[in-house]
Amino acid sequence: MAILTVKNLSRTFGGIVAVADINMEVQKGQIAGVIGPNGAGKTTFFNLLTGIYTPSTGEIIYELDRTVSNKNLKPHKIAGYGISRTFQNVRLFKEMTVLDNVLLGYHSNFKYNVLSSFFRLPAFFKGEEKAREEAMDLLKVMGLLEKKDELAKNLPYGEQRKLEIARALATKPKILLLDEPAAGMNPQETKDLTKLIRNIRKDFDLTVILIEHDMSLVMDICEKIFVFDYGKLIAQGTPYEVQNNPEVIKAYLGEEEQDATA
Ligand SMILES: Nc1ncnc2c1ncn2[C@@H]1O[C@H](COP(=O)(O)OP(=O)(O)OP(=O)(O)O)[C@@H](O)[C@H]1O
Ligand SMILES: [Mg+2]
Known part of the structure; x- marks a missing residue:
């Protein structure tokens, strides 16, 4: 098909x-x-x-x-x-950590609504925790888990490309x-x-x-x-x-x- x-x-x-x-x-x-x-x-x-x-x-x-x-x-x-993509010229938030770059992918995909996040209701924290876990899993798949707290800009180029793939995957x-x-x-x-x-x-x-x-x-x-x-x-x-x-x-x-x- x-x-x-x-x-x-x-x-x-x-x-x-x-x-x-x-x-x-x-x-x-x-x-x-x-x-x-x-x-x-x-x-x-x-x-x-x-x-x-x-x-x-x-x-x-x-x-x-x-x-x-x-x-x-x-x-x-x-x-x-x-439909998710990576770019020929890597596009990452270079001053953010590796983990936060992946988390950004999830934030575009959260299931709780804006109101619940605004009032910091339990659904927000649940979503946040789940996203963190999933992001860590993705970093593991991409072989980047050990680098999760490094700034994206400090990764070698090849790893930046892999991080971009991880972020793309986070959007499901x-x-x-x-x-x-x-x-x-x-x-x-x-x-x-x-x-x-x-x-x-x-x-x-x-x-x-x-x-x-x-x-x-x-x-x-x-x-x-x-x-x-x-x-x-x-x-x-x-x-x-x-x-x-x-x-x-x-x-x-x-x-x-x-x-x-x-
Ligand atoms: N925004 C734009 N304005 C004007 N011309 C453009 C624009 N984007 C692409 N082009 C032109 O379109 C053609 C195709 O460019 P494109 O970037 O799609 O090629 P490519 O196959 O990806 O090349 P490469 O392998 O070098 O990345 C080129 O002649 C390019 O200059
Ligand atoms: Mg091109």
Whole structure:
């Protein structure tokens, strides 16, 4: 069953066509990859999926507890339906502790109402305690429990990325979008991350869509890969299929040629 359907999705910025008439489906429970050269439109695609940008044309349909079409939905609404993400440039509250960063994820998700928190009724404390416990569990899953009292800014880059994933999980997503989760990680950290993503997909019953330049991670973990180039979806398929697709090879070779002449 498709949890995400994208129809004729485009986004232009002035004269630039960042995303050009994309049609695709992601199946529930899948780990899907979005790859492509720099500037191919991958992050813009995530920004469309999460309501940060509105589409110039087309539609995004989520099959969650109900069918949600993204037309004119604000980012917090989309997040509330269970779409959570991390950012290419890590976005954390750097002066706050690791634990508090995760707790912020829960606060957007609390079940008690504003009034009970205002009057500090028992429901508030119960919620607070439960969130703390769950946040600690998440930090344990991500291997960050020992660092819970450190300031986020003092974590190495790779751990900041993991903390961002922990915070995204705290919002209890159904779909988790990761924008270059392995960026800045060494090969061993990338290997550990691959395992981690596989585990959280299973344990949290997630659909995962990830943008990544690290091909070892992508080819290892993704069941389906979508290849973007100049905003267009030029290929899709299994890792084996896209690796052997002439269009894909051409797009990547083109990039290397540009690098060589730069
Ligand atoms: N807010 C914006 N205003 C103008 N142009 C934009 C905006 N956001 C993205 N673009 C342009 O859209 C194109 C796609 O950018 P995007 O960031 O989506 O690429 P990407 O595939 O994520 O690249 P990278 O791998 O480098 O992260 C680029 O040409 C970029 O300059
Ligand atoms: Mg990007």
